[in-house]
Structure formats: C-alpha cells, structure tokens
Amino acid sequence: MLMRDRGRFWTIPNVLSLSRPALLPLWWVLMASSNRTLWWWAGGLILYGIASDVLDGYIARRFDMRSEWGKILDPMGDKLAAGVVGIFCVVHRELPLAAFLLTVGRDFFLVIAGWVILRRGRVIPASLNIGRFAALVWGIALLVSAFDWQPYARWFVWPAVAFYLAAGIVYVVGRHRMIAGDSPAAPAP
Numbered sequence: 001m002l003m004r005d006r007g008r009f010w011t012i013p014n015v016l017s018l019s020r021p022a023l024l025p026l027w028w029v030l031m032a033s034s035n036r037t038l039w040w041w042a043g044g045l046i047l048y049g050i051a052s053d054v055l056d057g058y059i060a061r062r063f064d065m066r067s068e069w070g071k072i073l074d075p076m077g078d079k080l081a082a083g084v085v086g087i088f089c090v091v092h093r094e095l096p097l098a099a100f101l102l103t104v105g106r107d108f109f110l111v112i113a114g115w116v117i118l119r120r121g122r123v124i125p126a127s128l129n130i131g132r133f134a135a136l137v138w139g140i141a142l143l144v145s146a147f148d149w150q151p152y153a154r155w156f157v158w159p160a161v162a163f164y165l166a167a168g169i170v171y172v173v174g175r176h177r178m179i180a181g182d183s184p185a186a187p188a189p
Helices: 012-022 024-032 036-062 068-092 097-119 129-146 152-180
Strands: none
Touching (some): 012 036, 012 068, 024 036, 024 068, 036 068, 068 129, 097 152, 129 152
16 A cells, blocks of 8 residues: 555654664663673664664655655664764763764754755755765764774774765755755755
8 A cells, every 4th residue: 555645654664763763772771781692682773773774765665655754753763873872882982072073063963954944945855875875884883883893993983984074065065055045955965
C-alpha cells in the first residue's frame, strides 16, 4: 500500500528513525562498562542503528512513505546519536573536546539555517552525497574512539573533523542561497 499523505508522522521509516535515539541510553551503559564483552552488545546496537538508517530511507523511497517529518527525524536522530557518542568519547575516551565542539557547532549552525529556511516557507533540501560521506567519516572516527582503538582513533579524528567541516561549507553555501532567495531548492550535503 502506497502512502500519499506526506504529513503522516507514524510511518515505518519514522518509527525506525525514532528507535535509534531511544536505544542510546542502553548503548552508553554498555560502553561505559569495564566488561569488554558488553561492548560487543553495544556494537550490536550500533549495527542496528546503521541498518535501520539504511532501511528507513529505502522503505521511505520504495513504498512512497517519504514525509516532511522524516526529513527532520532521520537527520536529527543521526545528529543526536553522533552527539551522544561524541560526549561519551570526550568523557570516557581521549576524544579532544575541541574536535567535538567543532562538529556540534557546525551541526547547530546548519540546523538554525534549516529553521530559517522553513520559516521563510521554503522546503528543506535533500542531502548531497558529500554530506552523507562526511557524516560517515565522522561516524567512523567516533566509533574508533568509542571502542578505544588506539592509536588509530588519535590519527583519524582531525582529518575526519576537517572533512566534516568542509562538507559543512558546501552546505552553508547552499543554505545561504536559499535564505537569500537566490535558489528555490539549493542542495545541501
């Protein structure tokens, strides 16, 4: 059955998007344990998060369940997960606070720009591949840090931050055009 109502909240993709942040407290407890066996269970939650992220997008497109809510819930869930994992890594691992603050600041700025675009009655643009890839690279840096795979975590963090910020610049240019009214649907990474 195809869903034509784009305003629906309770769709399968949206439920999958909501399930990821709901599991973050359990992930934290498992990862904070000194019992490394529990880290495997936390790894399973990460695999679920990745699989459900891919699956919610596939289901939304394949079965026409895309919604304006999904455009917000999916990336916000991803940002929340990255934020929680980042805080965990700053508190329990050796992730530099500056690296975390730079990525959170970038995301905060882009959320504000998106809000301004919505307030001006425009549509939130879809992500570009550079943004998806940058998020993947930053996510890998966070996971390598969370699982305390040293020295690789220290080597990978700053290049990942640089790439994430570079993709954010591409995003800012697209959002600036939309806010200024130069482009009705400028792309965003």
